[in-house]
Each structure stands twice: as C-alpha cells, then as structure tokens.
Amino acid sequence: MNAMLDDVRSEALFASDVQRSQEPTAELIRAAVIAMMERLGTTGCAEKVAEEFGEHPECALNRMRWARTATRMAFG
Template identity: 40%
Template sequence: MSNPPTLTSLSTADLAEILFCSGLQESDRPSAEQVRRAIKDRYCACGGDSSGCVAAVAQEAGDHPETYTSRMRWALSTVSEAYRETTPAA
C-alpha cells in the first residue's frame, strides 16, 4: 500500500479542489494563511485522500452548475496566490 500524497506534492488543481470543498467563501476574503489552513484541515478530514474532495466537486458541479465555474476559478486563483507566498523568489 502506498502512502497518500502530502500537500506539498499536490498540484494547484488538486489544492483548488480541496479548497472548493472547504467552508471558505470568496466573500470571506481569506488571507493566504487562512486558505492554507482550510486546505490542510479539509485534507486531513479526508484522511489524506483528495479523492473525497474530487467527488464533492463533481457533486457540486452537478447540483449547482450556475455557480461551479466561478467558485472553481476563485479556488484556482486563490490557491495560486496563497501558495506563491510560501515559495521563495528565485
């Protein structure tokens, strides 16, 4: 049995799916730290298996297609920004 991936090994898209499933909302205007904490908490709640988040994203897309695209765009841009701050400049 292989070990589950760590947060640092997940792609931006994977992290965005996890954020999408968290309780954070765009209207909360979360800080980078709040975003990273929400992702970590949600990932841990899924037992380190992001497939639960993927299923929730798919369900949400089916249930609320009118809001899916804007929420996923927000999640992708928010993750990119939150994790850029943790990467040292070259």
C-alpha cells in the first residue's frame, strides 16, 4: 500500500509546476501534490507522466527521480 501511495504522490508532483530549481520545501511539495490530485486525480496525473515520457524521455526520467525523492522526504 505504501509503495502505491508513493507512486501516486510522485506522479502528482511530477505533473505539477513545481521545479527542483525552486528548492521547494516539504510544505510546498505536499501542497502541490494535494492540488494536483484534486485537479487531475490519479488517472490525470498518470496521463501527464506518460505524455512527458513520450515527448521528452531524456528529461522525464530525471524529473521522476527527483519527484520520488522529494515526495518521500516531504511525506516521510
């Protein structure tokens, strides 16, 4: 269950406008994840991730790695 929740949170952060270069706080990351889940839902976030991997795979991989690390840090 935790792994599935980690995936959903990572996809939501990935789909958001938050950038690694902003050096976002845990609070900002949590807010972005919640906002994207409310806006797009689980399926919508997954679709955004798939779209980015299809169009920009060279950038998407690094963004997903960052999103996973950032959400684990923000949500504990």
